[in-house]
Amino acid sequence: MNCRNANKISIVEFLKREGMRIAKENERDSWFLSPFRSESTPSFKVDKTKNLFYDFGEGIGGNLIDFVMIYKKWDLRKTLNELSKGSFSFNQHKPKQPTKKAAKYTIKEVRSISSPALIAYLEERAINLDFAQQFCTQVHYQFTSEKTYFGLGFKNDVGGYELRNRYFKGCLGSKSTTTITQDSSTLSMFESWSDFLSYLTLKKQIPHEDFIVLNSTFLASKCVNKLNGYEKVKTFFDNDEAGYRATLLLQSKSTCAFRDLRKHYSDFNDLNDFLLHKRIG
Incomplete structure (x- = not known):
């Protein structure tokens, strides 16, 4: 075939x-x-x-x-x-006359986190609310129906939002990484917003570092050129195959001091899982 x-x-x-x-x-x-x-x-x-x-x-x-x-x-x-x-049917999709596309979603409002449900969600994940307020917002949005939803929004580099609440995990707009710069020679990299905020929660401060949140390990390859100019790169990816592949890719392309820090939470799925167990313990 x-x-x-x-x-x-x-x-x-x-x-x-x-x-x-x-x-x-x-x-x-x-x-x-x-x-x-x-x-x-x-x-x-x-x-x-x-x-x-x-x-x-x-x-x-x-x-x-x-x-x-x-x-x-x-x-x-x-x-x-x-x-x-496989005995698949070869469904040759015949193009239809295109219809006018409606917007997939509409953002109705973006504001500071105030919803008790979202605050409770952050507490369940042991994430410090002050750090969440600095880097996340409360996004109210609609899809094709008139019903309005809301969730935690973590903005990426092209204006899209990673959206999370207890019931929904997705992205509004184009998928991209999130870059936060503080004119540092050290770059720390994370898979998700929750791992990034877990790191700050564990540190109890915002270290003087630059940060890149992948928002998906599929975007790791897009970050290779961003490693240039740093003296040190630290990665905090998940302890799974996708996290391993992303770490290996970036490590193979890095020309500076590279530290894979998964060893500090090797018994846990990710940095947020480590934080949750640390709180319980």
């Missing part, structure tokens, strides 16, 4: 074969709970017309081959070989 034929296989059909169920659907799109993380609100969209996927939480998308290589962690040869074994 070649790439052209493989990408004619319906992504929706492939996901169903993998045991995933459609959470909601309209004429153009099918929505699933993301296969890359646990969530209760579907943020993984398949455009049935173009046969393309997009995961709003991870900020990644592409065709079927792209998805299978990421999801299965296979190389291209194995992906094509395995797809050729």
Whole structure:
């Protein structure tokens, strides 16, 4: 099987074969709970017309081959070989006349964190509220319905927001890293806003360092050139395969003193998990 034929296989059909169920659907799109993380609100969209996927939480998308290589962690040869074994229907999506797209979301208000529910959420994660107030906001937003939602917003470098509350994990706008500079020769890097704020909470201060929050390990490769000019780079990524790959990539490209600090919380999933257990202990 070649790439052209493989990408004619319906992504929706492939996901169903993998045991995933459609959470909601309209004429153009099918929505699933993301296969890359646990969530209760579907943020993984398949455009049935173009046969393309997009995961709003991870900020990644592409065709079927792209998805299978990421999801299965296979190389291209194995992906094509395995797809050729399946009795998939070659759903050749015929382009339809494009309809005018409505905005996927509308941000209604951005303000300081004041919601008791969001404050309680931060407390549950043992994150210092003062630090959260400095780097996060309370974002009120709408999707296609009239209902307004709100969550903690962590702004990225292109104006998008990482959105979190007890029930939702996603991104409004374009996915990107978040860079915070203090004219330092040391750069500390984190996977997520919660790990970054956990670091500040553990330190009980904002160290004189520059910070980059990936917001997704898929963006680690975008940060390689940003390492230039630093005397020291410290990484605080998750103790999983994605965290390992991101660490290895940046370490291999770094020309300065590089410190992988996962050893300090090697028994825990990530820095926030370490902070939570430290509080309980």
